[in-house]
Amino acid sequence: MSETNCTWFEERLARDDLPEAERRAVEAHLSSCERCGELYGLPDSLSATLTAPVAMEMTRTILDRTSGSSCSRAESRICESLDRDPDPVNRELLELHLRSCEACARLVPALQRLSLDLPHFATLSPDPFFVDDVKAVTSARPRGWPTRLHAGWKHWLMRPRASWELGYVGAMLLWLVFGAPISPVRGAHTRAIEALKQPVESIARTDVGWTDDVLATAQRTWQATRGIGRESLRGWGTDLKQRYRASEATARRLGSRSLEIGTESIHRALDLLSAEAPSSAPEKQDRNSIVNEGEDDASNE
Amino acid sequence: MLDLATILERCRQGDELAWEALVRRFQSRIYATAFHYVRDADEARDLAQEVFVRIYQRLDSARTDGFLPWILRVARNLCIDRLRRTKARAPLSDRRVEDGVEISDGSPGADQAWLTNARQRLVYRALDRMSDKSREMILLKEIQGLNLKEIAKLLDAPIGTIKSRSNRARLELAKTVLTLDPSYGA
Secondary structure (H helix, E strand, O other): OOHHHHHHHHHHHOOOOOOHHHHHHHHHHHHHOHHHHHHHHHHHHHHHHOOHHHHHHHHHHHHHHOOOOOHHHHHHHHHHHHHOOOOHHHHHHHHHHHHHOHHHHHHHHHHHHHHHHHHHHHOOOOOOOHHHHHHHHHHOOOOOHHHHHHHHHHHHHHOOOHHHHHHHHHHHHHHHHHHOOOOOOOOHHHHHHHHHHOOHHHHHHHOOOHHHHHHHHHHHHHHHHHHHHHHHHOOOOHHHHHHHHHHHHHHHHHHHHHHHHHHHHHHHHHHHHHHHOHHHHHHHHHHHHHHHHHHHHHHHO | OOOHHHHHHHHHOOOHHHHHHHHHHHHHHHHHHHHHHHOOHHHHHHHHHHHHHHHHHOHHHOOOOOHHHHHHHHHHHHHHHHHHHOOOOOOHHHOOHHHHHHHOOOOOOHHHHHHOOHHHHHHHHHHHHOOHHHHHHHHHHHHOOOOHHHHHHHHOOOHHHHHHHHHHHHHHHHHHHHHHOOOOOO
């Protein structure tokens, strides 16, 4: 075979669109020319030994040793191709993979079927009374900012972390009241705990004025409560007024009784103190007069 | 069919008929969404009702565009709150999916009849085996048809995360269905 024939053969070897006559001539040259047979016949003979399963196994082995399995990429391409048409290159690459990977190939029809089946789950009819129930619930609720405020507040409280937030705010408030340097009652809790640890007698002995303060505060509170009650009920019906008077009389009796009990308790405590410390007798006298005055005021009321 | 903007406007004016129309239009979607979350027909009904009460209270802030994502968001939040509160009850996997579907209706409508289809029961069973996150993605994207942007806004997550989560969920569902029935889709 001449050199020209070999050149002619090589020019036509890579072409797919050869006329039938030329294709036969190329095949004839390949089988007759020793040089071209060695050069270009080798791949054919090699591929003939690679059966499809062997080729697939070989591909898998090479991928495992290089880039890893391409199935995950193929799976994401399959999903993307369901959402929108892939570009031609991606489509062809995917098709090549699907031809050789049975697992991925099975996913395609399953995913396509799912995309048809799943939208049917979007609606599910409740019972026929559902609308009436919703109307009954909603028509009873006026819309507007108070409702929304109430709903918002309720929603806020129902959140799982609401308790945590409330705890945080509470802790901050406690710190501001009792721990902040600018707080007027800073350290009050410490003093209170210390006072609780001391015996009652020592508190009464060292801080004589506290019972006077308590009594005076009780009197003022009583008078203020009574005044508020009168103000709030002024102008109401006679029936209400009578009820108020009856309740006022009851409250007065209760107040007097409470004062009596309180006075008695204080007397007992002071007696105990005077038994221990004779010097505190004048103070007892003073407190007696204060208590009696308060009692008189209450009964006059 | 009346457009949503008109119905919403009438609802804001206090038209009870418009409100009824709105409830009728969205009730099956809300009920289905609640059912997918809680897997219990009675509870789903209660939740759906609560969703509509919530919508009614906030009608003034409802917008026509993005109305469906908004009501689905309300439904989702309520369902998740309910699930958190009732976490101590029996795990979902202990219950059969068909139980909920059968209980949900004494007189089967078109949707329930559809659910009795064997193929749909298979899909339902596969959905039941999925993780909560994956099932939620399937519910929002494949079932309710929200787009990735809407889901990202609803779940407060980046759109790329939602996209990959959605793909993973779809693949998980497909593989689960194929495990249950290898002939599905063939």
